[in-house]
Amino acid sequence: FTSETLHYQGQAIEHIQVQLQTLTSPECTIGAILLLVGIEWRMGVRMSAHALLKGLEMLLQLCEKNKYFLSPSVRRGIFWQDLNTAIVTNTNRVMSRATFPEFQWGREAFISEWSILPPGFEKLRAVLGDTTEVLQDIYVLQKYSEALGTRNLELASVHALDNLQACIEARLQESLREWAADDLKTVILLAAYLFTYSLFTSVWNGSAIQLHLSERLYQRLESPAFDGSWETFGPVLLWCTVIGGCLVPRGNARSQHGAILREKCCAIGYRMPLQDCWSDISAILEGFLWSSISFEECGLSFLKEVMLHDHVDIFQYDEEYYSV
Incomplete structure (x- = not known):
């Protein structure tokens, strides 16, 4: 990973710290978390990626509680980052299949x-x-x-x-x-x-x-x-x-x-x-x-x-x- 990657990682962390205090733009916060998750599993830091996804799961629950509906593209991004993390780190997924009913198929x-x-x-x-x-x-x-x-x-x-x-x-x-x-x-x-x-x-x-x-x-x-x-x-x-x-x-x-x-x-x-x-x-x-x-x-x-x-x-x- 380059110094540019680490720079964006630092920016994402700063953004998350600010936004979690107000939750005024949860989709931007979720995007920053997804970016960090991708960096962590690529670097092989399994526990950190898992912890970020657990935090994201709590953020999803908070959005649901406050009736903030996420766009389909954001939900799609969460699904794939969670699944990709699980397959690369060979761990269980944080989200369940029930979290995203739109991806069920008959x-x-x-x-x-x-x-x-x-x-x-x-x-x-x-x-x-x-x-x-x-x-x-x-x-x-x-x-x-x-x-x-x-x-x-x-x-x-x-x-x-x-x-x-x-x-x-x-x-x-x-x-x-x-x-x-x-x-x-x-x-x-x-x-x-x-x-x-x-x-x-x-x-x-x-x-x-x-x-x-x-x-x-x-x-x-x-x-x-x-x-x-x-x-x-x-x-x-x-x-x-x-x-x-x-x-x-x-x-x-x-x-x-x-x-x-x-x-x-x-x-x-x-x-x-x-x-x-x-x-x-x-x-x-x-x-x-x-x-x-x-x-x-x-x-x-x-x-x-x-x-x-x-x-x-x-x-x-x-x-x-x-x-x-």
Whole structure:
């Protein structure tokens, strides 16, 4: 963090101290607190970020008591900063889902034919248990965003997508806490979170959240728990690894996933010339959660980086095993 960041941090603290004495402009005060929360979790100061959010929760209660109604954009900002803090610090959220009823979502509002579990996950239904429902809903978000497109969207459509994404990510964060001891569920949920976060807008490309999720995913994929697991769960682990690498910019996190791909895919005998590779890999990815409309370019770019490393062609696969 730069001296400029620390300057703004100091200004925000001064503003909050003044405004809390009068509560004449609570939205400005909330904005300053949200700025501080973002600085604290980026710096890794988990307790400070949590304390600020607890203070913000009390401020929300005070606004409600005094019948001061916050604008939708401010409420949206509070929701996302609370959720982002929880996912980065790996803690429980301060706000509950009930705090923001506008982000609740019902499946019945969407086309039923989209509410399916992608076939790659269907094969893992017994392993996934009740996490299958949120994976189905991510597939709905994928189809809904692809159908709408991302150019010149009406504000209402952007908010509809944002609300659906908010509901899904909140449930993913809860599931990550619940299933922290289950390595396979955790990597699937982390990859699903990264996919959801990156899906319908490029605004967040290269964000701290994406990098954090990618790093976390890499650390779990590299754990001894997955020694020998690629022979059994190869397709879904391939999907996790490609998601973890292709949805972040070139750098350490991306290279780490590339290294896994080189090592593990060789271990299960996946080998073919570069020019014939992408269509087969893409078919595997589409058996899980994958949008060619959104990610074709970045997926192919990542794969080429992996393939060109040390000039080794690494992909050939058993068709029956990888059929999803």
